Amino acid sequence: xxxxxxxxxxxxxxxxxxxxxxxxxxxxxxxxxxxxxxxxxxxxxxxxxxxxxxxxxxxxxxxxxxxxxxxxxxxxxxxxxxxxxxxxxxxxxxxxxxxxxxxxxxxxxxxxxxxxxxxxxxxxxxxxxxxxxxxxxxxxxxxxxxxxxxxxxxxxxxxxxxxxxxxxxxxxxxxxxxxxxxxxxxxxxxxxxxxxxxxxxxxxxxxxxxxxxxxxx
Numbered sequence: 001x002x003x004x005x006x007x008x009x010x011x012x013x014x015x016x017x018x019x020x021x022x023x024x025x026x027x028x029x030x031x032x033x034x035x036x037x038x039x040x041x042x043x044x045x046x047x048x049x050x051x052x053x054x055x056x057x058x059x060x061x062x063x064x065x066x067x068x069x070x071x072x073x074x075x076x077x078x079x080x081x082x083x084x085x086x087x088x089x090x091x092x093x094x095x096x097x098x099x100x101x102x103x104x105x106x107x108x109x110x111x112x113x114x115x116x117x118x119x120x121x122x123x124x125x126x127x128x129x130x131x132x133x134x135x136x137x138x139x140x141x142x143x144x145x146x147x148x149x150x151x152x153x154x155x156x157x158x159x160x161x162x163x164x165x166x167x168x169x170x171x172x173x174x175x176x177x178x179x180x181x182x183x184x185x186x187x188x189x190x191x192x193x194x195x196x197x198x199x200x201x202x203x204x205x206x207x208x209x210x211x212x213x214x215x216x217x
Contacts, residue, residue: 004174007191008142009035011217012101012172015140020098021045021091023132026070028142029101043080045097047128049088052080069128089128092135100136102129104143104171106158109205111168111180113141114160126163133164145173145202152204154178154185175199177217184208189215 002010005028013035016022023045024030033055036042044053046068054077056062062073076082091097106114113133116126133139146152154171171178176199177189186208190199196209 004144005031007174007217008172011177011189012140012142015099015138015170015172016040016042018042021051021096023047023092023097023100023136024068025100025102025129025132027103029103030068030070030072032101043077045088045091046074047085047088047092047132049083049085050074050076050080051083051091052077054080089131092128092131095135095137097132097136099138099140100132101140101142102132104141104153106153106155106160107141107143107168107171108155108158109180109185110157111166112158113139113163113168114158115141115163117161119161129163133167138169139167140170140172141168142172145175152202155204156206175202177215178207181208187214189217192216 008028009031012032016036018041021043024032043051045051046053048069053068053074056073056075059073066074066076068074102115104113104115105118116129117123143153145154168180170180175191175194176187178185178187184206187199190196196211200207
């Protein structure tokens, strides 16, 4: 049986199309590398200045000067390019990045994202997330549906400091894939074996569900 993370990542990989420039956020989104078919032609962007990232099989063979924005060692695919942060963020600001995947502490039914700061806890800063959230054509959030105490992370309104407002297009958790619309969160897929009532009970946000069109994953 797939783990929660595997379920999220397998569903998220379906959102990537050939020819796209893709940005993978720190944490769970980085693991999407493992779910990209070898034949799928995409360029993975790292905001510290690499276009054409790929995983390396063994860190002992890593080039110690080649890291992604989270500090992990990476390799480069044929045709990759390396440049300074100014050019990397110019790509983001000019909307040259097609899709980005990020984690979240909270996300709400208006598409607001909170993923950088929990008051009272140390944070290294908002980093590139604010730029990506505002400027990338499509933002997909990958996160657990509830926190470690069982509290909903998919809310009517975020309570933590926002990374950016009205920026999220799709939310994927281990329980559902939910599209952000002007009317609220439309559930497009629900986890196999989970009932609609169970999904509603685990979610604070109001959900739009048409069971006749609901997919399973």
